[in-house]
Amino acid sequence: MTKIECADVKDRLPESIRRGLEDGDREAVAAHVSSCAPCAEEVAFLERIRAAAVSPPPSLSSDIKAALAGKIDSEAGVVRGRSRRLVGWRLPAAASVVLALGTSVIWQRSQALPDVGPLGQEPFAVVWPSDDADVAGVPMLADLSDDDLALLLEELGG
Amino acid sequence: MASPTDEELVDRVRKGDDRAMNVLVDRHHGVVFRTCATILRDEDLAADASQNSFLKAFKAIDRFRGDAAFRTWSLAIASNEARGLLRRIKQRREDALEDADVVGAEEKDISAEVIHRSEVERVRAVLADLPEKQKLSVSLRIFDGLSFREIGVIIDSTEGAARVNYHHGIRRLRELLEP
Numbered sequence: 263m264t265k266i267e268c269a270d271v272k273d274r275l276p277e278s279i280r281r282g283l284e285d286g287d288r289e290a291v292a293a294h295v296s297s298c299a300p301c302a303e304e305v306a307f308l309e310r311i312r313a314a315a316v317s318p319p320p321s322l323s324s325d326i327k328a329a330l331a332g333k334i335d336s337e338a339g340v341v342r343g344r345s346r347r348l349v350g351w352r353l354p355a356a357a358s359v360v361l362a363l364g365t366s367v368i369w370q371r372s373q374a375l376p377d378v379g380p381l382g383q384e385p386f387a388v389v390w391p392s393d394d395a396d397v398a399g400v401p402m403l404a405d406l407s408d409d410d411l412a413l414l415l416e417e418l419g420g
Numbered sequence: 421m422a423s424p425t426d427e428e429l430v431d432r433v434r435k436g437d438d439r440a441m442n443v444l445v446d447r448h449h450g451v452v453f454r455t456c457a458t459i460l461r462d463e464d465l466a467a468d469a470s471q472n473s474f475l476k477a478f479k480a481i482d483r484f485r486g487d488a489a490f491r492t493w494s495l496a497i498a499s500n501e502a503r504g505l506l507r508r509i510k511q512r513r514e515d516a517l518e519d520a521d522v523v524g525a526e527e528k529d530i531s532a533e534v535i536h537r538s539e540v541e542r543v544r545a546v547l548a549d550l551p552e553k554q555k556l557s558v559s560l561r562i563f564d565g566l567s568f569r570e571i572g573v574i575i576d577s578t579e580g581a582a583r584v585n586y587h588h589g590i591r592r593l594r595e596l597l598e599p
Contacts, residue, residue, distance in 0.1 A: 276561045276562050276565060277565055279562075280565045282565045307590075307594065307598075308562055310539070310543065310597075311543055311547070311558070311562050311593065312562050312563060313539075313540060313543070314540045314543035314544045314547065315454065315559070315562075315563040316453070316454055316457050316463060316466075316544070317450070318449055318450050318453035318454075318467070318470070319463070319467055322449055322453060322467055322470060322471075323445055323446055323449050325467070325471060326445050326449060326470065326471050326474050327441075327442050327445055329471050329474075329475060330438075330441060330442075330445070330474065330475065330478060331438065333475060333479075334438065
């Protein structure tokens, strides 16, 4: 073969060693290599390189599939959760319950406030600090009786 | 019955067929792993990068237009993933190292060391020491039979540049491996 044909064959040797050529090409390349020392040497060198290919860990394929399945499940779960929360009559019903409970709590609070009465006519003016220096609250709380303090704590905690 | 093409499998994935996704993983996880390993020079990291690459590829499957083959597209994602991981590792290592001499010791010429290794280890070590575009061109061409056109996409160059990188890589391997 001519030098040009040799160059053409060399370009196809990587496919040749991987058995990746079509039947006709494979036979032509094999015929050339069998009669061409430089190309035969090139094949031997490429085979040497190819033997050094790393292989993936045996579990890699299944690990990737498991990761993909997990991701799909988690994303599907979010969608399913969202649709459950928003579907049909549930959303307006939940909103009604929240509104009713909120109104009840506010009403109860407004009724309970006057019970702070034992602290004086203007309970909040006495209890809440009006000066930055009183922010810690110690001077006022120190003046309260045990009963008043318990009542205050109950009110704040309730 | 002929096995479905990658394009047919991608269509099925878009329609929610998880089994088609698994077939694509089976077909291409080897070349994706080798590409990541070539860049990272570490098989554990390459496995992590391979997994992340497939997660990203399937997450973005609606943006895959089919201009390139699915294999080329997933390998481009994998090489980006591996390069990003390598950058982060190098940055962490640089942050951790106070003594610049230690860096110098790690980057010394490996050619003297490989003499005492097995044949396969010698080839791997010399290949790993090539510039990135050369070693990717050589490994993708010889290990997985990719065309220079495909390799050009993956190394972010032209088909001609991929061919030149391949031949330079082969010549350098000869110089280092043959007496």
